[in-house]
Amino acid sequence: MYKSIIAYSLMVFAVMEFTPLQAETIAITGATIIDGNGGSPLKNGTLVIDGNRIIAVGKTRDIDVPAGARIIKAEGKYIIPGLMDTNVHLFIEMAVETLAKYEGQYDKLIIEAAQVALKAGVTTVFDSYGPRQPLVDARDAINLGEEIGSRIYLAGNIVGYDGPFSGDFWPDAKATTSPSFVKKINDMWVQDVGRRLVWMAPEQLGGALEPYLKKDIDFVKYGASGHSIGEMHFLTFSEKAQDVIVKTVKGAGLTVQTHTTSVESLRIAVEAGVDLLQHCDVTGPVVVPDSTIKMMAERQIPCAPLTMTVLGEEARIKFLKVFGASQPEANQEFIDSIQISRQNVRKMLDAGVPLLLSTDSYLNSKRVEEWFGISDAVESLTVLGEGHFHWLKAMEERGMDAMTMLMSATRDIARAYKIDKDLGTLEKGMIADLLILDENPLKSSGNYKKIHMIMKDGRKVDRDTLPTRRFLTQAN
Incomplete structure (x- = not known):
């Protein structure tokens, strides 16, 4: 960075x-x-x-x-x-026809998304999963003044995860897409730091990561737990492996954060010394233990919860019951997680854990909105240009102090990413x-x-x- x-x-x-x-x-x-x-x-x-x-x-x-x-x-x-968002995805398109139609122009779609965010008052965004080179091109065009848009900081791939058409995200797309196009898209995201790293011993990880750290990225995000339905409770990397990842990234002068969706992946990431925890409130059917929350508070490790409003929670649960009908047991993880998240956030607030604005938002084509029912969503966090307003309302509902809430969307994010000498106040x-x-x-x-x-x-x-x-x- x-x-x-x-x-x-x-x-x-x-x-x-x-x-x-x-x-x-x-x-x-x-x-x-x-x-x-x-x-x-x-x-x-x-x-x-x-x-x-x-x-x-x-x-x-x-x-x-x-x-x-x-x-x-x-x-x-x-x-x-200016407001900031710790976790967006400026281009995370799921529709194969859109990926094909705009092939070679993904940077233009990213700029469009950055302009949607800027129009809504978000002057800086942190893109934690997306195609690295198009993101770099869009970021640089904005920084040079050739384009207008939110200031972009980018991670590229999530270390340990594969591309959009993989088991980590949307594998069904492979059934109707040519193998060559699937490989091209996945390679654009993965950048040689995908699931192959999960097979490695800790002593092999540092060397495997170093080439990626020399590419034009601003921070690193790694998967501490699984991403897809049915894998959120699995650990992606062992404790020793996470120690190596954190030390290697920090040694390269970059901040390191993690995707975590279970109490154990959260604990391990905290002990490894990450700079930021994404989705720290998401722990399936299990509330985060007091000992882990105490450690987060003592170390003042910023946490970016996906906190939804009361109306947003109700709408999401209704949506999941329909969308996840084919995988009822796995889908119940999401529903339980929404309900447990409320308890986790309240406990973290009471303990003094730094909480940061995070939406996981992205810009959808109309086709995908209709496909997933997002166009009918109520106060959805994941709608770029709107989600940050809903997060602020949700934290107000949880009882966060108004001044703390403002800082959680500005100065505290800049501090977490170590850019507070220039931005945030x-x-x-x-x-x-x-x-x-x-x-x-x-x-x-x-x-x-x-x-x-x-x-x-x-x-x-x-x-x-x-x-x-x-x-x-x-x-x-």
């Missing part, structure tokens, strides 16, 4: 050097500023931006606005850092990613939807134009 930040800084410098618009000085005046650090909101505040960085924040009376600065009057508004020297809201987000989670303006890299986002090119978002 560190090399990505350096590359990003160089890209921004180049764009600022040759694009006069990005060198504009802007002063946003009169707003209540909630900087993301947890302190009291700053009423009647002024925030000054030069280029893509914040150069001053304070009481309006104490700020000398530079001559010639463009003034944005924001009396009665609220300024917060509204302070002098930080990149100017921010939202101006019409209502106070500390009063109600619903106020996060009341977006007056979005700024990314110090420039106003023209929301009405997004997405600029429609592929998966186009009408039937």
Whole structure:
């Protein structure tokens, strides 16, 4: 990730050097500023931006606005850092016809998805499973200013899992797809760090991982437990193997996180020293033991739960009973997990475990929405551009403090990914990613939807134009 930040800084410098618009000085005046650090909101505040960085924040009376600065009057508004999502999938298409139709253009679909996220106030996303090279191409195009969209950090493949047309995801597609196309798609995702690594001894893993760590990725995610229905309770890697993965990745200067869906995979990942736990609330029919939660809290390991609203839970359970009718026992794991998740999140909140906004969201074509019944979903986490609002509402329902909730969607995510020197708060020297809201987000989670303006890299986002090119978002 560190090399990505350096590359990003160089890209921004180049764009600022040759694009006069990005060198504009802007002063946003009169707003209540909630900087993301947890302190009291700053009423009647002024925030000054030069280029893509914040150069001053304070009481309006104490700020000398530079001559010639463009003034944005924001009396009665609220300024917060741009939102972040720890876990999205900008391109995880399941329809074979879509994969075939847009072959060679996946980066364009990823940019479309990044624009959908940005339009909804998510200025930074972390893509934890997807086709590495198209993600790199989209990320770089956005960072260079060639395209607009949420800032992208990417992992590529989940270490230990195979591609979309494998037993880890959607194996049924192989029945109607040519072997050559199946291999091409799977290889694009797997990048030689799939299930073959699961067969290896711990002492072999480090060497097998190193070539992938030298590729253009920003962080690493590995599977601590199985992904598909019926395998979520199985361990993917042993304790020793996970120790090797974590040490190898950290030794390469990258952050490491894990997909975990059982109490044992969670415990092992915590003891291995991961930087972030994805789906830490998902543990099937078993509540996370107090000893594991205590360890998470003591080590302050951030956890990204897939917390659903009450309405969302009810809709998902109804959907699973229909969709999983052919595998009732395995499908019951999901239903039980939803019900147990509520208890896990409550226990983690009480213990002081850092919880981060996470949606697992993606952009679906209309065909897939109809196929899975997603178009009828209620308050679904997995709908890109909407899921983050539902997560915030869900955490409000669970009793999370309003300021803690704001930080869980901004500063605390930046800290988990070790990019908090540039992003996550509204302070002098930080990149100017921010939202101006019409209502106070500390009063109600619903106020996060009341977006007056979005700024990314110090420039106003023209929301009405997004997405600029429609592929998966186009009408039937």
